[in-house]
Amino acid sequence: MKIGIIGSGMIGATSARLFVKAGHEVAISNSRGPESLKGLVQELGPRARATSVEEAAAFGELVLLAIPLKAYDTLPRAQLSGKIVIDAMNYYPQRDGQLDFKGGSSSQFVAQQLPGARVVKTFNTMYFKPLGEEGKPGAPLEDRLVLFVAGDDAEARQTVSRLIEQIGFTPIDTGTLATGGKHQQPGTAIYNRLMQPAQAREELSKM
Numbered sequence: 001m002k003i004g005i006i007g008s009g010m011i012g013a014t015s016a017r018l019f020v021k022a023g024h025e026v027a028i029s030n031s032r033g034p035e036s037l038k039g040l041v042q043e044l045g046p047r048a049r050a051t052s053v054e055e056a057a058a059f060g061e062l063v064l065l066a067i068p069l070k071a072y073d074t075l076p077r078a079q080l081s082g083k084i085v086i087d088a089m090n091y092y093p094q095r096d097g098q099l100d101f102k103g104g105s106s107s108q109f110v111a112q113q114l115p116g117a118r119v120v121k122t123f124n125t126m127y128f129k130p131l132g133e134e135g136k137p138g139a140p141l142e143d144r145l146v147l148f149v150a151g152d153d154a155e156a157r158q159t160v161s162r163l164i165e166q167i168g169f170t171p172i173d174t175g176t177l178a179t180g181g182k183h184q185q186p187g188t189a190i191y192n193r194l195m196q197p198a199q200a201r202e203e204l205s206k207m
């Protein structure tokens with residue numbers, strides 16, 4: 001699959017390594033431009049290229065958003081329309097300033113900014129270190145760590161879930177962007193906790 005990545009920091013670069021290792025083609029971008037990504041794409045090898053943000057969005061059948069949420073209004077809406085978009089972003093008011101989600105989840109807010117994008121919230125509940133180091137492709141699904149998945153588009157959720165399995169984690173569905181999206185936000189019982197599927201299902205049943 002062709003994957004665009006917006007943001008080349010802890011989550012963007014870590015995900016790029018995992019995607020390339022799983023055999024996908026990656027176009028990665030950041031705020032400073034492709035020149036600043038020379039070292040990273042060299043490390044990633046021939047399946048990776050450094051691009052502008054717009055080019056990364058246009059390149060990907062699936063596009064990962066891995067930037068601070070406060071930069072939401074710089075995202076290339078036209079290029080993201082129709083794409084499966086992973087929202088890995090979390091809302092931290094100290095970093096992102098005051099944003100008004102009008103009672104919805106931060107991912108609903110993101111989806112509202114991106115007309116036509118098929119937004120799936122995932123990769124946001126796990127710290128980048130275990131994300132980079134703890135995936136176990138080939139291990140039984142019940143023995144792996146969980147990445148939670150929320151979204152309103154069933155096909156998009158399925159595509160993202162397959163990708164999660166390929167990089168060695170187990171996708172666990174939390175529901176729509178409204179409900180599951182909120183379950184996955186900072187401060188909840190499943191946020192930033194390493195869990196296998198049995199425990200994840202148990203925690204979710206209590207939410």
Ligand SMILES: NC(=O)c1ccc[n+]([C@@H]2O[C@H](COP(=O)([O-])OP(=O)(O)OC[C@H]3O[C@@H](n4cnc5c(N)ncnc54)[C@H](OP(=O)(O)O)[C@@H]3O)[C@@H](O)[C@H]2O)c1
Pocket residue numbers: 006007008009010011012029030031032033053065066067068069071074088089090091123124125126127128129
């Ligand atoms: N760190 C984690 O473990 C973790 C885990 C789960 C979710 N998250 C969430 O994932 C997102 C990224 O976190 P991170 O820790 O990876 O951040 P980070 O290491 O600070 O990296 C942020 C990246 O976003 C890029 N960026 C900033 N504004 C941009 C814009 N307007 N257009 C394009 N690129 C832009 C930066 O570009 P430059 O490199 O050019 O500065 C940088 O590459 C955040 O929303 C965070 O809450 C983080």
